Amino acid sequence: GQSLEQPSEVTAVEGAIVQINCTYQTSGFYGLSWYQQHDGGAPTFLSYNGLDGLEETGRFSSFLSRSDSYGYLLLQELQMKDSASYFCANRMDSSYKLIFGSGTRLLVRP
Amino acid sequence: DAGVIQSPRHEVTEMGQEVTLRCKPISGHDYLFWYRQTMMRGLELLIYFNNNVPIDDSGMPEDRFSAKMPNASFSTLKIQPSEPRDSAVYFCASSLRGGNYGYTFGSGTRLTVV
Numbered sequence: 154g155q156s157l158e159q160p161s162e163v164t165a166v167e168g169a170i171v172q173i174n175c176t177y178q179t180s181g182f183y184g185l186s187w188y189q190q191h192d193g194g195a196p197t198f199l200s201y202n203g204l205d206g207l208e209e210t211g212r213f214s215s216f217l218s219r220s221d222s223y224g225y226l227l228l229q230e231l232q233m234k235d236s237a238s239y240f241c242a243n244r245m246d247s248s249y250k251l252i253f254g255s256g257t258r259l260l261v262r263p
Numbered sequence: 264d265a266g267v268i269q270s271p272r273h274e275v276t277e278m279g280q281e282v283t284l285r286c287k288p289i290s291g292h293d294y295l296f297w298y299r300q301t302m303m304r305g306l307e308l309l310i311y312f313n314n315n316v317p318i319d320d321s322g323m324p325e326d327r328f329s330a331k332m333p334n335a336s337f338s339t340l341k342i343q344p345s346e347p348r349d350s351a352v353y354f355c356a357s358s359l360r361g362g363n364y365g366y367t368f369g370s371g372t373r374l375t376v377v
Contacts, residue, residue, distance in 0.1 A: 186365065195354060196306070198365030240306065249294055249358070250319060251366060253306040 155179045157241050157254035164260045165231055173226045173257045175241035183244035185217050185224045186251065191237045196253075199226070199239075228259075236261045269355050269369035276376055281343040284372045286355030287336055296366065297330055297340050298354040306354075312338065345376045 157177045165171040175185065184203040188196040200208050202217035202224060214227040228235055242253040268287040276282050288295050296311040310320040315332045323330070327346070332338040342349055352373050356366040 195368035195370050196356075196366075197368070201365065248319060249313070250308055250311060251296070252308065255305045 155243075155252055157243065157252065159239075159241060159254045159257045161255070162258045162260070164262060166262055167231055167233060169231050170227065170229045171231060171259065173228075173239050173241075173259065175224045175226075175254055177222050177224075177241070177243060177254075179222075179243060181246050182219060182222075183247070185215070186242045187213075187215050187226045188240045188242060188253070189237050190240065190256070196240060231261050233261050233263070235259060267355055267357050267367050267369035269353075269372050271372060272370060274372060274374045276345055276374070278346055278376055279344045280376075281341065282345045282349075282374060282376075284340040284353050284355075284374070286338045286340070286369060288338070288355070288357030289367055290336065292357035292359050292367070293335075294358045294360070295332060295338050296356045296358075297338070298356065298368075299351045300354060300371075301351045309340070342374075345374075347376045350374055350376050 159175050186201045187199040189199050190196040200210055200215040202208055202215050205217055205219055207214055207216045212229045217224040238256040238258050240253045240256045242251050270285045293314050297309040298306050300306045309322045310330045311318055312332045328342055330340045352371045354368050354371045356368040358366045
């Protein structure tokens with residue numbers, strides 16, 4: 154089967170750095186993606202890692218280690234507007250079905 | 264680009280009624296996905312299309328659910344008859360060449376079946 158595991162909640166202070174982890178079990182691997190979803194909103198694409206290493210996009214970075222079946226999303230200089238749910242997701246096979254983790258709810262406090 | 268457009272935004276219906284959700288993908292995108300989101304089950308993939316052809320409908324929960332994509336700019340998800348357990352937010356998403364470069368989601372339809 155396939156599963157992605159994330160912490161259910163993370164709390165951090167404005168201006169700080171927070172890391173959201175994702176471990177996965179899949180029969181195949183075709184990259185790890187991250188999405189952000191504000192309450193009442195739609196998921197929006199943040200980043201994609203197809204190979205090991207770090208991808209940086211502004212304040213957000215995403216890391217992947219295929220040998221450890223592990224990835225994380227790093228958010229720097231946290232802002233109140235970063236309070237949202239964050240989902241890791243991957244393709245389970247050569248099809249384009251994207252399977253999502255259960256999501257991590259990030260609360261940024263003043 | 265207006266993004267992925269879904270309608271209606273909210274739908275309240277009585278158990279047993281037919282419900283039709285609509286989606287207009289981003290022009291030029293060749294993949295279209297229907298997801299359902301609930302607190303208990305998270306984001307579930309129901310069905311996806313490639314170039315208007317249904318590729319995988321293994322996530323469709325029951326025969327009460329059906330989806331069509333008659334052309335590249337329009338898709339529908341129909342529930343007939345609806346049941347209270349179908350209450351959820353239904354998202355449509357589209358992408359170019361599959362998921363690697365990110366899906367673009369619509370704003371969703373919040374369905375409540377009473």
